[in-house]
Amino acid sequence: MNNTLSTLTWLFSGLMFALCISIPDGYRIGAGGLLLLSLSLFFLKPKWSMLNKDDRLLFWVFVVFVISIYGAALSDWIRFDSVVKKTLDRFSLFIFVLPVMVLLLNVSGRKEWLWYGVVIGAMSGFSLALYERLVLGLGRARGSENAILFGNISMLLGFLSLTAAAYFFYQKRFFWLVLALSGGVCGIGGSVLSGSRGGWVAAPLVIFFLLWVFRNLLGKKLLSKLILFLLLIISIIVLVPQTGVQARIGQAVSNITHYADNTAKETSVGLRFDMWKAAVYMFQQNPIIGFGESQVKKNKQNLADIGSVSHKIVRFHHAHNEFLDAASKRGLIGLFFILVLYLVPLKLFMNKIRQNECDWKIKFYAVAGALVPMSYIGFGFTNVMFTQKIGVIMYAFSIVLFWVAVKNAENEALS
Incomplete structure (x- = not known):
């Protein structure tokens, strides 16, 4: 039973990434499956002692953030209109991911399926973007979301695929290395075809971070070649008119x-x-x-x-800037909690990177986890990612999935 539950849990985890932007509401399939599986906690008798102080910190960051959102809504209670209701509905998803976290911590891991999911998701999303641009003749690829969210999530999948490529390079699994590199190009390409400039703001910082953190793994010679290749790709993307950049x-x-x-x-x-x-x-x-x-x-x-x-x-419900939007709607209190939501998980993953400097089997998952808040911070300067459920789910579930993957890798290293 536990083996079947473990397989299904990590299968849906990979599916969340694989389907998130390539089919309408695809992210709901993986996330919804995980939520349903978390009901098994009523029968499993989970080992709460497995949650250490960092797990509890991450747990409470999500809880307190949602409490802050509901607290801010109290001032709107008399005018409890559709905008307020939709806001509470979205942010409640941060609470729903918590039983998923407990479930994942109590089952054995097939965490590698996360890499397959992000690569497939990046490639399938790019295929859809190409279809929309070349066949349907749309000016900007958008999938079932708006172009900005589609482009930003595609960019995130591209970043995660590049991390997967480093993982498969370390494992010397060259078939999946090629696919992961293709996924990286496709994820970034999907963002390009969406025309979402906000995602491009995050790209230089994230790519620099990846090159820096993987410098010892790649070696100076390969790193130099990779930088030249990236500069060539960027030049082509910018100079070729058909990309729209x-x-x-x-x-x-x-x-x-x-x-x-x-x-x-x-x-x-x-x-x-x-x-x-x-x-x-x-x-x-x-x-x-x-x-x-x-x-x-x-x-x-x-x-x-x-x-x-x-x-x-007047018709826009948000400020197209995550931090200004929080400050205008929820003041300094709201701004503080949105920063906590981003910076605490980032700090936890960065700590794991430093603690496991030489253990790449753990470090890859920590790097992937750090990319999520890092990317969202970049996206947040020109958009509010949490205006739609896909933005909330892809953040909350990605943080939890990669955090548990790090924990599983640490446990395997000790056994």
């Missing part, structure tokens, strides 16, 4: 110029600047607890009526 960068520069000289403010970048401006204003007016979800639209409308921002930003 050159046009999107040029459009951004033009938008910024027009916004600065006040000749055209209602461009893509100009509207984003106005959203940031409105968020800063709301934060300044109520810096401790913010204005809440239900009052954002009203405040933006007031700013638009006096000509401070464009009327076109």
Whole structure:
């Protein structure tokens, strides 16, 4: 029974990555399967003693974050509209992942299936992006999500696939090494085809991190060749007009110029600047607890009526910046908890990287785990990833899955 449960648990874990952007609501299949399997905890009598202080810290980070969201919603209780309800519904998913964490800690691991999942997910997502761009003729690939979320999740899968490539290089499994490298290119390519510039902000930092952390594994000669290859790929992506990157960068520069000289403010970048401006204003007016979800639209409308921002930003429910959005809606308290949600898991994974400097069997999973908050922080400068369930699920479940994979690898090293 336990062997079957273990197999199903890690199968659904891999499926979450494999299907997350290639089929409509594909992420729900893996995450939903894990939630259903977590019901077996009622019969397994889980060993709670297996949770050490770091496990409990991660556990409580999620719990306290959700409590902070519900606390902020109290100010909206009288105006309990659809926006507030949807917000609470989304963020509750951080609680639902916790029994999955306990389940994973109590079953033996086939954690390697996570690598297969991210590679398949990156490649299948890129295939869909190509179909949408070349066959359907869409200007931006989007899958079943909006183009920004599709592109950012694709970029994350690309980063994780590059980590998988390092894993298979270490294992000398060259077939999967080639597939994982292809997955890395496909994940980044899916982001390119989506035209989501926010994901490109995270790319330089993450790629530098990967090159740095794997420098000893690759060796100076191979590392130099890899850097030259990456520069070549980046040059091709930027210079070839068909990718759309050159046009999107040029459009951004033009938008910024027009916004600065006040000749055209209602461009893509100009509207984003106005959203940031409105968020800063709301934060300044109520810096401790913010204005809440239900009052954002009203405040933006007031700013638009006096000509401070464009009327076109009123319809947007968020500020297109994770940190400004939290500050405007939930004040310093909300900003603090969103930073905790990102920085505590990042610190835990970075600690594991340092503690297992020479043990690559553990270190690969720790690197992958660190990439998740690192990427989300980068994405958060130009978007709010938690506006849709896919953003919440891919963050919460990815953190838990790679954390448990690290724990399993540590246990195997001791046995």
